[in-house]
Amino acid sequence: xxxxxxxxxxxxxxxxxxxxxxxxxxxxxxxxxxxxxxxxxxxxxxxxxxxxxxxxxxxxxxxxxxxxxxxxxxxxxxxxxxxxxxxxxxxxxxxxxxxxxxxxxxxxxxxxxxxxxxxxxxxxxxxxxxxxxxxxxxxxxxxxxxxxxxxxxxxxxxxxxxxxxxxxxxxxxxxxxxxxxxxxxxxxxxxxxxxxxxxxxxxxxxxxxxxxxxxxxxxxxxxxxxxxxxxxxxxxxxxxxxxxxxxxxx
Amino acid sequence: xxxxxxxxxxxxxxxxxxxxxxxxxxxxxxxxxxxxxxxxxxxxxxxxxxxxxxxxxxxxxxxxxxxxxxxxxxxxxxxxxxxxxxxxxxxxxxxxxxxxxxxxxxxxxxxxxxxxxxxxxxxxxxxxxxxxxxxxxxxxxxxxxxxxxxxxxxxxxxxxxxxxxxxxxxxxxxxxxxxxxxxxxxxxxxxxxxxxxxxxxxxxxxxxxxxxxxxxxxxxxxxxxxxxxxxxxxxxxxxxxxxxxxxxxxxxxxxxxxxxxxxxxxxxxxxxxxxxxxxxxxxxxxxxxxxxxxxxxxxxxxxxxxxxxxxxxxxxxxxxxxxxxx
Numbered sequence: 001x002x003x004x005x006x007x008x009x010x011x012x013x014x015x016x017x018x019x020x021x022x023x024x025x026x027x028x029x030x031x032x033x034x035x036x037x038x039x040x041x042x043x044x045x046x047x048x049x050x051x052x053x054x055x056x057x058x059x060x061x062x063x064x065x066x067x068x069x070x071x072x073x074x075x076x077x078x079x080x081x082x083x084x085x086x087x088x089x090x091x092x093x094x095x096x097x098x099x100x101x102x103x104x105x106x107x108x109x110x111x112x113x114x115x116x117x118x119x120x121x122x123x124x125x126x127x128x129x130x131x132x133x134x135x136x137x138x139x140x141x142x143x144x145x146x147x148x149x150x151x152x153x154x155x156x157x158x159x160x161x162x163x164x165x166x167x168x169x170x171x172x173x174x175x176x177x178x179x180x181x182x183x184x185x186x187x188x189x190x191x192x193x194x195x196x197x198x199x200x201x202x203x204x205x206x207x208x209x210x211x212x213x214x215x216x217x218x219x220x221x222x223x224x225x226x227x228x229x230x231x232x233x234x235x236x237x238x239x240x241x242x243x244x245x246x247x248x249x250x
Numbered sequence: 251x252x253x254x255x256x257x258x259x260x261x262x263x264x265x266x267x268x269x270x271x272x273x274x275x276x277x278x279x280x281x282x283x284x285x286x287x288x289x290x291x292x293x294x295x296x297x298x299x300x301x302x303x304x305x306x307x308x309x310x311x312x313x314x315x316x317x318x319x320x321x322x323x324x325x326x327x328x329x330x331x332x333x334x335x336x337x338x339x340x341x342x343x344x345x346x347x348x349x350x351x352x353x354x355x356x357x358x359x360x361x362x363x364x365x366x367x368x369x370x371x372x373x374x375x376x377x378x379x380x381x382x383x384x385x386x387x388x389x390x391x392x393x394x395x396x397x398x399x400x401x402x403x404x405x406x407x408x409x410x411x412x413x414x415x416x417x418x419x420x421x422x423x424x425x426x427x428x429x430x431x432x433x434x435x436x437x438x439x440x441x442x443x444x445x446x447x448x449x450x451x452x453x454x455x456x457x458x459x460x461x462x463x464x465x466x467x468x469x470x471x472x473x474x475x476x477x478x479x480x481x482x483x484x485x486x487x488x489x490x491x492x493x494x495x496x497x498x499x500x501x502x503x504x505x506x507x508x509x510x511x512x513x514x515x516x517x518x519x520x521x522x523x524x525x526x527x528x529x530x531x532x533x534x535x536x537x538x539x540x541x542x543x544x545x546x547x548x549x550x551x552x553x554x555x556x557x558x559x560x561x562x563x564x565x566x567x568x569x570x571x572x573x574x575x576x
Contacts, residue, residue, distance in 0.1 A: 052463070054459075073462075073467070074459075074462040074463065075461075075462040075465050075468075076465075076467075078462065078463050078464055078465035079465035084463055086459075086460075090457060090459060090463070091457070091460065092453045092456050092460060093456060093457075094452075094456060095449070095452070099449060102449065103461070103466075106449070107450075107461075107464035107465035107466045108464070108465060110465075111446050112446055112447060112450045112466050112471065113447060113474070114445055114446040115441065115442050115445050115446075115447045115448075116441050116442075116445055117445060117446070118441070118444040118445060119444060119445065119448075119449050120444065161464060165464060165465065
């Protein structure tokens with residue numbers, strides 16, 4: 001049997017009496033995009049934060065490749081191969097696009113604690129960054145301050161920074177949010193390419209995009225996974241239809 | 251607007267002209283003033299690394315300044331009184347060699363910065379300001395209540411420490427030592443700021459979540475910056491003891507922390523020459539306005555408010571364009 005790259009096992013999290021995650025298990029295999037959908041307040045964000053390490057689970061565990069990462073801090077999980085994008089684009093505003101990507105590369109290579117050589121003269125890092133920017137069609141904008149990028153370009157920059165981590169898994173939190181129809185299309189293509197590099201756990205509101213992209217889908221409602229399956233299985237699942245009341249023609 | 255590099259060169263020329271003027275006019279006081287500016291600028295340059303580039307406001311840098319000052323004072327007083335610091339289990343003698351004292355002052359204040367930073371960097375914002383202040387006050391009261399080295403009265407050192415080949419009691423020679431060290435510190439800082447480490451430090455200031463998400467531990471980066479910062483400010487403290495041939499708990503008080511902060515903010519945070527401009531303006535105001543009115547600090551406060559409200563990059567920000575690192 002093929003073992004999953006990322007395995008979330010029986011994860012539970014409560015905030016007081018509010019159940020954010022209850023016995024959540026998701027396996028992510030090489031080469032797949034696994035979509036995670038659910039109505040507002042289903043606990044998607046809390047789940048993402050537990051996987052990335054910002055919130056600690058009450059019980060259950062998370063395994064990345066061979067290693068359990070449940071108790072690792074955020075930066076350690078990133079180092080071990082978990083690349084995430086944020087729901088609200090998260091970049092370093094006062095640095096250029098190029099420098100943003102270089103930051104990710106130096107994080108991945110463990111080259112942060114070099115105090116002497118100017119980044120602007122480090123041709124190796126710069127060339128590597130050019131490569132990652134090329135893959136998201138952002139190379140022409142590389143000398144621009146990240147704060148001056150459009151919303152769509154910031155999304156691309158985040159993807160490029162995720163690529164620069166050479167990760168085992170992409171954890172993408174609503175990469176289409178606020179992109180508009182044309183932007184979503186571009187991003188959809190981008191993600192389809194991305195999955196050949198590493199499997200993607202994709203949290204997304206845009207149903208069209210997720211049905212077009214995902215190989216498998218898990219549906220999260222009130223902190224519980226109520227269904228996991230292929231696109232067709234999810235479309236025809238009665239529980240899922242009920243959860244998305246009013247959108248029975250999923 | 252002029253380029254920041256040109257502005258920096260003008261600053262250096264102006265700074266150097268003061269002690270030369272002092273030599274020509276036979277006014278040693280000018281040389282002392284210029285030396286004071288340079289030493290305070292080194293202290294500010296240390297703070298600038300964490301306050302300007304790292305984005306965390308340390309209100310406790312007097313601790314490092316004072317610790318550096320006391321290291322110098324204690325070593326020198328032991329050497330001058332021929333009285334070893336420790337006699338058992340082995341003998342440690344005092345020294346008046348700057349080449350030993352200065353690195354030791356940096357090492358010890360850097361060590362304190364490591365301890366204080368480890369405890370403080372878990373907090374941020376107002377809490378960070380308060381906890382760094384609290385630690386500095388602890389050191390301050392410790393110095394006051396430690397009779398071995400003068401307690402509240404401070405510690406006099408009747409000769410400046412020695413530097414091979416120079417007579418440090420000569421004002422101009424001592425200025426030269428301080429000036430060379432200042433330029434050296436700025437050179438090191440400029441390398442650090444533009445290095446991989448500098449990129450991570452300045453990124454952690456703006457977006458620590460993002461830095462962690464690319465596999466870099468923000469607190470580790472900040473702690474190292476804090477240690478470097480403390481060591482540089484400690485170096486300034488050691489030189490300050492030499493300048494005055496005296497060190498007292500007042501260098502450890504929160505006023506000193508505040509003044510160092512004023513140098514940085516007045517001159518321009520995250521600008522290499524900001525602390526020099528700030529310290530120079532501070533001393534100029536103290537000398538000229540202080541001669542006219544006792545309440546010269548009112549005008550300092552007034553200028554500070556104007557700068558904070560209207561000039562984001564401090565005085566350098568008003569005059570010179572920012573040099574991009576990219």
